[in-house]
Amino acid sequence: MTRQIRLLTKLSLYGMFGFNEFRHTKDKKKKLGYCLMGVLWALLILMMAAYVGAASYGFVIIGMGYFVPAVLALVVSLVAFFFTIAKAGPVLFDQRAYEKQVALPVTAKSIIASRFLSMYLTDMLLGVAVMLPGMVVYGMLEKPGFTFYLYGAIVVLFLPLLPLTAASVAGALIAGIAGRWKRKNLVSILLTMIFLCVFLVGSMGMSRMGEDELIVIMEGMAQQLGNRIGSAYPPALWISEAMVSGKAAALVLFLGVSLGCFLIFLEILGHFYGHVCGLLSAREARGNYRMESLRARPVIRSLLEREWRRYFSSSIYVVNTLTGEVMMVLLAIGVAMAGKDSVDKMLGLPGVAERALPVLLGAFPVLMPLTACSLSMEGKSWWMMQTLPVSRRDMIRSKVALQLIVTLPFYLASEAILIAALRPGWTETISLLAVPAAYILFGARTGIAVNERFPVFDWDSEIKVVKQGASVFLMMVIGLVSAAAPIIALFILWELPAYAVYGIVVILLLLLTGLMELGGRKREPCGPYRLD
Amino acid sequence: MLEIKNLTKTYKGGKTAVDNLSLTVRAGDIYGFIGHNGAGKTTTIKAVVGIHDFDQGEILIDGRDVQSQAMACKQVTAYIPDNPDIYEYLTGIQYLNFLADIYQVSGRDREERIRREAGDFGIFPVLGDLISTYSHGMKQKLALTGALIHEPGLLVLDEPFVGLDPEASLLLKGKMHALCERGSAIFFSTHVLEVAEKLCNRIAVISAGKLKVEGDTKELTRDRSLEDVFMEVTHHDKAD
Numbered sequence: 009m010t011r012q013i014r015l016l017t018k019l020s021l022y023g024m025f026g027f028n029e030f031r032h033t034k035d036k037k038k039k040l041g042y043c044l045m046g047v048l049w050a051l052l053i054l055m056m057a058a059y060v061g062a063a064s065y066g067f068v069i070i071g072m073g074y075f076v077p078a079v080l081a082l083v084v085s086l087v088a089f090f091f092t093i094a095k096a097g098p099v100l101f102d103q104r105a106y107e108k109q110v111a112l113p114v115t116a117k118s119i120i121a122s123r124f125l126s127m128y129l130t131d132m133l134l135g136v137a138v139m140l141p142g143m144v145v146y147g148m149l150e151k152p153g154f155t156f157y158l159y160g161a162i163v164v165l166f167l168p169l170l171p172l173t174a175a176s177v178a179g180a181l182i183a184g185i186a187g188r189w190k191r192k193n194l195v196s197i198l199l200t201m202i203f204l205c206v207f208l209v210g211s212m213g214m215s216r217m218g219e220d221e222l223i224v225i226m227e228g229m230a231q232q233l234g235n236r237i238g239s240a241y242p243p244a245l246w247i248s249e250a251m252v253s254g255k256a257a258a259l260v261l262f263l264g265v266s267l268g269c270f271l272i273f274l275e276i277l278g279h280f281y282g283h284v285c286g287l288l289s290a291r292e293a294r295g296n297y298r299m300e301s302l303r304a305r306p307v308i309r310s311l312l313e314r315e316w317r318r319y320f321s322s323s324i325y326v327v328n329t330l331t332g333e334v335m336m337v338l339l340a341i342g343v344a345m346a347g348k349d350s351v352d353k354m355l356g357l358p359g360v361a362e363r364a365l366p367v368l369l370g371a372f373p374v375l376m377p378l379t380a381c382s383l384s385m386e387g388k389s390w391w392m393m394q395t396l397p398v399s400r401r402d403m404i405r406s407k408v409a410l411q412l413i414v415t416l417p418f419y420l421a422s423e424a425i426l427i428a429a430l431r432p433g434w435t436e437t438i439s440l441l442a443v444p445a446a447y448i449l450f451g452a453r454t455g456i457a458v459n460e461r462f463p464v465f466d467w468d469s470e471i472k473v474v475k476q477g478a479s480v481f482l483m484m485v486i487g488l489v490s491a492a493a494p495i496i497a498l499f500i501l502w503e504l505p506a507y508a509v510y511g512i513v514v515i516l517l518l519l520l521t522g523l524m525e526l527g528g529r530k531r532e533p534c535g536p537y538r539l540d
Numbered sequence: 541m542l543e544i545k546n547l548t549k550t551y552k553g554g555k556t557a558v559d560n561l562s563l564t565v566r567a568g569d570i571y572g573f574i575g576h577n578g579a580g581k582t583t584t585i586k587a588v589v590g591i592h593d594f595d596q597g598e599i600l601i602d603g604r605d606v607q608s609q610a611m612a613c614k615q616v617t618a619y620i621p622d623n624p625d626i627y628e629y630l631t632g633i634q635y636l637n638f639l640a641d642i643y644q645v646s647g648r649d650r651e652e653r654i655r656r657e658a659g660d661f662g663i664f665p666v667l668g669d670l671i672s673t674y675s676h677g678m679k680q681k682l683a684l685t686g687a688l689i690h691e692p693g694l695l696v697l698d699e700p701f702v703g704l705d706p707e708a709s710l711l712l713k714g715k716m717h718a719l720c721e722r723g724s725a726i727f728f729s730t731h732v733l734e735v736a737e738k739l740c741n742r743i744a745v746i747s748a749g750k751l752k753v754e755g756d757t758k759e760l761t762r763d764r765s766l767e768d769v770f771m772e773v774t775h776h777d778k779a780d
Binding site for chain 2: 293298305310313318387391395396
């Protein structure tokens with residue numbers, strides 16, 4: 009079984025992050041692209057390491073060094089869970105891959121374990137990137153013994169196991185429930201979004217606790233901080249006990265619970281795996297079509313309708329690209345119910361909601377627009393767009409229009425909530441309406457521009473595009489920069505009225521969007537894209 | 541209907557897939573494009589339909605340049621690749637309606653053509669089902685129905701008989717003849733030499749990216765089979 013798992017995992021890793029393509033491609037431009045992405049990732053990891061190092065330093069300085077491993081483990085676990093829940097189901101129950109693998113002499117458990125392992129390895133990288141800088145800082149300041157590093161290394165190896173198992177259980181449950189419905193995708197999308205919302209609200213609550221904890225820390229009440237971490241995620245405390253106090257029993261407890269949960273999950277899922285895969289791949293074919301009157305429609309409408317159907321045919325596509333919109337509404341609800349101060353605490357940025365609420369609101373949909381991967385999602389069907397008499401302009405417009413249609417209800421809902429709750433004046437109302445609108449337009453158009461630059465059509469799993477695509481990653485960086493720049497400006501130029509900065513932001517965003525639109529106005533065909 | 545003049549296509553790795561290829565497909569022709577695996581057939585076809593860019597030469601469809609007047613060329617062309625990956629998230633009728641919208645076929649014409657073509661291929665009853673439920677052959681039949689929906693002036697097919705059942709193959713041959721009788725042209729690649737010999741009025745043999753022979757099927761074969769001609773031409777090429 010171990011050999012089967014190793015071989016199957018190796019197979020799935022070949023396709024991950026384009027490693028295999030990078031190794032074997034003769035295309036220098038492609039290689040350069042991968043190198044640039046590598047540099048970008050390295051920079052991001054360095055930035056994260058610096059942040060984690062600084063935070064750990066702070067904890068040690070105020071005498072709370074004991075909790076460094078616990079807090080970092082908690083962060084890694086939450087992030088791993090958040091980023092895995094949406095993909096766990098589609099990865100574990102990837103039907104296309106299942107159909108290929110089930111014909112091989114491998115067990116269902118090997119298939120599950122190999123898929124789990126491929127997700128595990130990416131989450132483990134996150135664990136290393138977060139835990140390592142914290143451990144180094146703690147090690148330099150507190151000079152712990154050898155067990156700290158030994159136990160730390162073991163913890164880093166096993167840290168993602170529990171959150172990943174939890175996310176996989178959720179993914180399996182969603183797949184199992186959705187498989188029984190006629191509209192499997194829709195049910196899967198709804199259930200995953202509900203899970204994510206509950207998780208987001210829960211973790212926001214936890215962040216707010218984190219801010220309160222600062223006060224607790226100031227008051228020297230370490231016990232309370234420990235209690236709070238313990239009640240949120242007990243294994244995080246076991247990690248601190250093992251690493252800092254050198255308690256082997258705590259390490260054994262952490263490993264036992266992590267491995268035990270995973271093995272139980274593997275055993276249970278092994279029994280139902282084939283059945284759930286069968287349910288998910290079952291498609292109803294009636295074979296009783298009767299023609300009704302057919303009407304000609306404008307090309308752009310037909311393209312938009314196709315985009316709509318494509319979008320809602322993939323749960324992983326919807327869940328990943330709609331999270332920003334959901335967060336926008338959650339932010340509005342948070343501000344309306346708890347006030348701007350509470351939101352500041354949740355985000356850990358004092359004064360940000362008061363001074364930069366419209367920017368914050370608009371930034372969420374820009375981080376993960378569906379347009380950032382909508383071209384790549386054409387996949388092996390891309391030949392159709394290349395050979396049909398469809399202009400690039402119309403194709404782009406249909407994709408941007410879908411983004412706007414999908415975002416509109418979330419935009420309206422969050423605006424309505426905020427305006428009703430805050431009862432802002434004229435300038436605030438206009439800012440609240442205009443800034444997010446400009447961000448949404450900018451994000452939609454930039455997403456497709458980035459995806460045109462970095463398209464991927466030869467994928468087997470949608471995850472490769474939606475989760476690992478270079479264009480999605482770049483768009484996230486662009487979104488972060490486009491939001492961070494005005495927020496920094498708002499804080500540096502404190503004397504300047506906020507609406508003046510908002511005005512400049514709106515003009516700049518619309519200008520950039522307009523320029524991109526002008527660049528795509530020529531009525532040229534979609535192909536050829538250089539895929540060779 | 542289709543003129544390829546001195547087409548040269550070199551891939552990024554430096555491999556020349558098509559080397560100075562010229563051929564002409566006239567209206568009413570069923571033109572067979574024959575060659576070994578990797579001879580350059582699909583590359584040529586992909587350059588004709590706008591998937592691949594090319595380095596040198598010129599391709600004209602109905603007198604229009606495929607590079608400078610691509611949209612006009614595509615409006616009169618239909619293409620089906622060897623493995624048609626069509627939109628699986630649509631139902632058959634949604635797919636056909638989508639194509640009809642793109643080619644701006646009127647409601648009445650599309651109804652009539654869908655009834656006729658899908659009915660002939662035996663897929664009419666499943667048009668309301670998602671394409672993901674179709675078998676490979678059914679997808680191919682749907683792709684063929686879609687390709688005929690705007691009565692193209694030029695139909696380009698890459699290995700069209702692979703995956704079709706004998707009845708559907710026969711039907712497709714009939715459709716190809718009917719389309720050509722209406723003045724359209726068909727340019728297709730195949731490995732099945734018997735089919736090419738019986739079906740095509742003109743044939744071209746490509747080997748290692750170069751056009752080896754081209755012309756009227758009867759003139760090329762005379763008292764020999766197409767298989768003999770093909771072997772002679774390609775063996776001669778290997779001996780070189």
